[in-house]
Amino acid sequence: MSQRVLMKGNEALAEAAVRAGCRHFFGYPITPQTELAAYMAKRLPKIGGCFLQAESEIAAINMVLGASAAGARVMTSSSSPGISLKTEGISYIAGSDLPALIINIQRGGPGLGGIQPSQADYWQATKAPGHGDLHILVFAPNSVQEMVDTVASAFALADEYRMPAMILADGMLGQMMEPVVLPEEGNVTLPEKPWATNGHAGEVRNIANSLYIEAAELERLVKARFERYAEIEEKHSRHETYGLEDAEIVVTAYGATARVAKAAVRDARAKGIKAGLLRPVTLWPFPKKAFEDAAKSAKAFLCVEMSMGQMVDDVRLAVQCKRPVEFYGRTGGIIPTPAEVLAEIEKLAGGAE
Numbered sequence: 001m002s003q004r005v006l007m008k009g010n011e012a013l014a015e016a017a018v019r020a021g022c023r024h025f026f027g028y029p030i031t032p033q034t035e036l037a038a039y040m041a042k043r044l045p046k047i048g049g050c051f052l053q054a055e056s057e058i059a060a061i062n063m064v065l066g067a068s069a070a071g072a073r074v075m076t077s078s079s080s081p082g083i084s085l086k087t088e089g090i091s092y093i094a095g096s097d098l099p100a101l102i103i104n105i106q107r108g109g110p111g112l113g114g115i116q117p118s119q120a121d122y123w124q125a126t127k128a129p130g131h132g133d134l135h136i137l138v139f140a141p142n143s144v145q146e147m148v149d150t151v152a153s154a155f156a157l158a159d160e161y162r163m164p165a166m167i168l169a170d171g172m173l174g175q176m177m178e179p180v181v182l183p184e185e186g187n188v189t190l191p192e193k194p195w196a197t198n199g200h201a202g203e204v205r206n207i208a209n210s211l212y213i214e215a216a217e218l219e220r221l222v223k224a225r226f227e228r229y230a231e232i233e234e235k236h237s238r239h240e241t242y243g244l245e246d247a248e249i250v251v252t253a254y255g256a257t258a259r260v261a262k263a264a265v266r267d268a269r270a271k272g273i274k275a276g277l278l279r280p281v282t283l284w285p286f287p288k289k290a291f292e293d294a295a296k297s298a299k300a301f302l303c304v305e306m307s308m309g310q311m312v313d314d315v316r317l318a319v320q321c322k323r324p325v326e327f328y329g330r331t332g333g334i335i336p337t338p339a340e341v342l343a344e345i346e347k348l349a350g351g352a353e
Helices: 009-019 034-047 057-069 080-095 122-126 144-161 171-175 215-235 255-270 288-294 311-319 338-349
Strands: 004-008 024-027 050-053 074-078 100-106 137-139 164-170 177-181 239-242 249-252 275-280 282-284 300-305 325-329
Touching: 004 009, 009 034, 009 074, 009 100, 009 144, 009 164, 009 171, 009 177, 024 034, 024 057, 034 050, 057 074, 057 080, 057 100, 074 080, 080 100, 080 122, 080 164, 100 144, 100 171, 122 164, 122 282, 137 144, 144 164, 144 177, 144 215, 164 171, 164 255, 171 255, 249 255, 249 338, 255 275, 255 300, 255 338, 275 288, 288 311, 300 311, 300 338, 311 325, 325 338
Parallel strands: 024 050, 024 074, 074 100, 100 164, 137 164, 249 275, 249 300, 300 325
Antiparallel strands: 004 177, 137 282, 239 275
16 A cells, blocks of 8 residues: 655655656756755656756756757756746747646746745746747646646656646645655656657657748648647546536636635535535646536636636636626735635625625
């Protein structure tokens, strides 16, 4: 039987990556994700891996590109301002059709902002992770265990579809300690990568490239990429529900905020209010159909975020304006409380002014 161990979120992410076959990590320290890089600095050299603290976030993401092009399973991590610096490299990785895992332990912004938890990078992750026509896989776990469980599947899907994947967490999840069950060590088989750059090692000399001068050729490649994106949307959107069967008010939240929202839904149920929770687990692809289905019977939606409102736009699009979608959020690093969310649910139910 697998043993449960108490781990900090950042360190659990790192260990999960190691057990998923990651042996290359390039990064730069920034609060509140530094423990992840520090863990990799100790762990990887002991198992023949490569940890390198780059001179900047820009350098780190380009090292990720190079390692991925060579066929390595590679990861980087940062927090909000650092991810902004990496976005050019993320676009190059996407444009070169390369897999990589990027961890964003979000902090408050804009600018340097603060070091407290935030979810204000939703737009960046899902709409503009880099320039050009591209998507990246975006996962939003809501516990340390789910972060651990997400790592292997994020790597696997990134490899399958040859594209970057991001785990979008926040300072609360990165810093909290919870008991987790880790995957067994040595129980992973990495996929073959016939496209990897191999120098003179084989008959085929592959090239990793995102520069295409001919417009028609670039259009063909982008369209082919979007065909893969459509397949991902069809097959790999994920969500979780709680009390949704008869819910008249659907509360939606992701990541750590979904834990707060779930507590508020339980409190609302105790007061006789038919509330339920719909939690997106993937932010891209967004679980549109789950929201469409919920809108058939719900009277209203309440979107709760640690931001001024970013996912709320996708919720409104998903329900196609068939039901009202209200928003409640805290920002600057403040976490909403269950009591605050309950008060908003009561307002929608007509039980409070």
